[in-house]
Amino acid sequence: MLRLPLIAALATLLAGPALAAQQNFAMMLGNRQLGTLAFDGSGKDVHLLSRLDNTPLGVADGTFEAVTRAKGDTIEYLGVNRGSKTRDIAVTREGTQVTAVTVTPADEMTVLSDISKVPAGTLTTAEAFGVLANGKTCPNPLTMYDGRRVVQMATTAMDTTGETVTCDMSYRVIAGKGHLSPFNFKSLSMTAIYQAGALAQITVSAGGFNLNLVRR
Helix, strand or coil: CHHHHHHHHHHHHHHCCCCCCCCEEEEECCCEEEEEEEEHHHHHCCEEEEEECCCHHHHCCCEEEEEEEEEEEEEEEEEEEEECCEEEEEEEEEEEEEEEEEEHHHHHHHHHHCCCHHHCCCCCCCHHHHHHHHCCCCCEEEEEEEECEEEEEEEEEEECCCCCCEEEEEEEEEEEEEECCCCCCCEEEEEEEEEEECCEEEEEECCEEEEEEEEE
């Protein structure tokens, strides 16, 4: 019952302004398609939905939906996990400063769920993905906050061949919990490839595995 207000908030956010054309990606591990990701919007009004439905033995199957909406200087974010992990995170930002965070269930909170620990100038998960998805070339450094951790992403090298731009990137959890318990990865390698001014692929590498997000 505690999750009902968050679900209602998600419905309200989804009923926001019409967004840009949807971008669709396949999530691949080697030759195996694990699921899909759909993204639409730009700037501070963005929406993404990832769906895993073919993970090995179904252990990681589920959905993650993230919505960010702007109302003047107020930014509202809601991230909803369903599947092997059930978690709802709501974040409010006024200007550049996070002013409220709600994590349900409460035992999913981390020290970074305390707003006093969150640095100014962070982007939500949906906004940060939007920077990559709507970009035309390697992104400038950015800092992301998802309610449980703070992440810094930056381009470390760029190669241009014809209409293809390859961006080597760093992804570092600088505060809060790492990714994928019990591994708790805090440093990932990323590569973003742009073709003819549009994102074509993102590769994330950790623990000997490469997860590819390929535009469809």
